[in-house]
Amino acid sequence: MNQQYFESGYAAYQAGDWASAASYFQQAKDPGEVQGKLDHLRGNALMQMSRFAEAADAYKDALADPSYGMVGALCTNRGRALIACGRLNEAVESLVAATQDKSYRTPYKAYLALGGAYRALGDTRNAGIAYRNAAIDESNPDPSTSLRKLGGCFMELGRPADAVESYRTALDFSSDAKVQNAIYCDLALAYVATNRMSEAVDAFEHALADGTFKLSPEAQASFDAARNAVAARAGERKVSDTDDFLAAAGYGQYPVDPLDPTGETSGNLMPSPEDTGFFSISEEEIVDGDRKSRKGRGGKVVIVILIILLLLAAAGGFAYYQGFGWPMQESVVQSVFEARTKGDDLGQYLANSLNDENRKQIEVLIPKDATVSITGVERSMNNSKVSVSAKLAAGGERSYDVKLVRDGLGWKISEFVPAFVAADANAVAANGSTQAKQETKQDSTQQTEAQTDQNNTENAQPASDDTVTTEGEVASE
Numbered sequence: 001m002n003q004q005y006f007e008s009g010y011a012a013y014q015a016g017d018w019a020s021a022a023s024y025f026q027q028a029k030d031p032g033e034v035q036g037k038l039d040h041l042r043g044n045a046l047m048q049m050s051r052f053a054e055a056a057d058a059y060k061d062a063l064a065d066p067s068y069g070m071v072g073a074l075c076t077n078r079g080r081a082l083i084a085c086g087r088l089n090e091a092v093e094s095l096v097a098a099t100q101d102k103s104y105r106t107p108y109k110a111y112l113a114l115g116g117a118y119r120a121l122g123d124t125r126n127a128g129i130a131y132r133n134a135a136i137d138e139s140n141p142d143p144s145t146s147l148r149k150l151g152g153c154f155m156e157l158g159r160p161a162d163a164v165e166s167y168r169t170a171l172d173f174s175s176d177a178k179v180q181n182a183i184y185c186d187l188a189l190a191y192v193a194t195n196r197m198s199e200a201v202d203a204f205e206h207a208l209a210d211g212t213f214k215l216s217p218e219a220q221a222s223f224d225a226a227r228n229a230v231a232a233r234a235g236e237r238k239v240s241d242t243d244d245f246l247a248a249a250g251y252g253q254y255p256v257d258p259l260d261p262t263g264e265t266s267g268n269l270m271p272s273p274e275d276t277g278f279f280s281i282s283e284e285e286i287v288d289g290d291r292k293s294r295k296g297r298g299g300k301v302v303i304v305i306l307i308i309l310l311l312l313a314a315a316g317g318f319a320y321y322q323g324f325g326w327p328m329q330e331s332v333v334q335s336v337f338e339a340r341t342k343g344d345d346l347g348q349y350l351a352n353s354l355n356d357e358n359r360k361q362i363e364v365l366i367p368k369d370a371t372v373s374i375t376g377v378e379r380s381m382n383n384s385k386v387s388v389s390a391k392l393a394a395g396g397e398r399s400y401d402v403k404l405v406r407d408g409l410g411w412k413i414s415e416f417v418p419a420f421v422a423a424d425a426n427a428v429a430a431n432g433s434t435q436a437k438q439e440t441k442q443d444s445t446q447q448t449e450a451q452t453d454q455n456n457t458e459n460a461q462p463a464s465d466d467t468v469t470t471e472g473e474v475a476s477e
Helices: 003-014 018-028 036-048 052-063 071-085 088-099 107-120 124-136 143-156 160-173 177-193 197-208 217-236 241-249 283-293 296-321 329-342 356-365 433-453
Strands: 371-378 383-391 397-407 410-418
Touching: 003 018, 003 036, 018 036, 036 052, 036 071, 052 071, 071 088, 071 107, 088 107, 107 124, 107 143, 124 143, 143 160, 143 177, 160 177, 177 197, 177 217, 197 217, 329 371, 329 383, 329 397, 329 410, 356 410
Parallel strands: none
Antiparallel strands: 371 383, 383 397, 397 410
């Protein structure tokens, strides 16, 4: 290894000059040489520049040095880089390898990234298992994030009663008021889905108590519906038909531990909606059951109405699965451009998961006074992408890829990325660039301790008295 190039690269790395650092680290290696620490740092620098494909290759090169170790951290970083490249199956393989490294001190990071990869692949069940493992990891300083994501998986699996327990447990571990407000909102929506309207109203009121949290239009509609249901129920003094319907579907009739969704400990397997009989009930069974409780023309009218409602619900469920909602993805994207031009608050169009820095970066990227046209839409049940062409007021035209996530019935923006053709085929600007950049630096100090403990740092020291103050962890969530 060329020590002079390494020291120059390390100085550039500490100064935040990522391009120079990556270049020096590349030149420091002799042909065919294996240097785990050098490639580890090079991968970190490439991640900071959103060159994710190259970063994944650098981490792979570092893994080829058995004397360096750090398998868990390197596999986690590589998995996050591959997620950002859209190479999800490879990412899953790398992240699973990270969780199998017994010396890895923070496996929850790998499990969180693994949950995101599975979810992007549409494998909600395995995503829930990964989030559960992240939540119970003793090194996880914030189990509430993992529990909230687990609750989201339960909702997607049609198990809102179990989502309730996940969200309630997340509240026990959360101390940040802003995060708690968002969890209370999720909890309220789960209560609405289980027809526990009084508890839903209480959860919504907790979310809005300090006046800092704003409900989405869909959540506000659910809040209004819950309050109306509570008022109506107080006058009717009887159990609603929805309560009976949910009971027949199996909600709340067995104990399911939200931290053990597969039943490995309790023995209670998490059933799917297909196992409840909800979708297998026939029209004949509906008619026979209704005849036992009601006689005459009035009963027949109720049957017809019920069948119509079921058909409408089925049609709505199919549309939801196909990625349709209200407002539609195109409408959200056009509205955010209009709001930017008018100087209005963009918060109502942005995903709740974005932090303040992410929101500011998106606001800076959106041009004012632009004429927008939608050039393409990719829809799925929970994630969509809208391609946009914007004619600028000052002349010229720009293209953007806008990614959206499901928010109730509608959609909100999770990423806003300028679309361009890279001059170098290895320079890839892919999904998750903002978050990947943020957490690389955040984790850099922590990994030094792990590297020192493993006595694998001598081969890549910049000088005999120096220690590398970077950790290899680059978070994509």
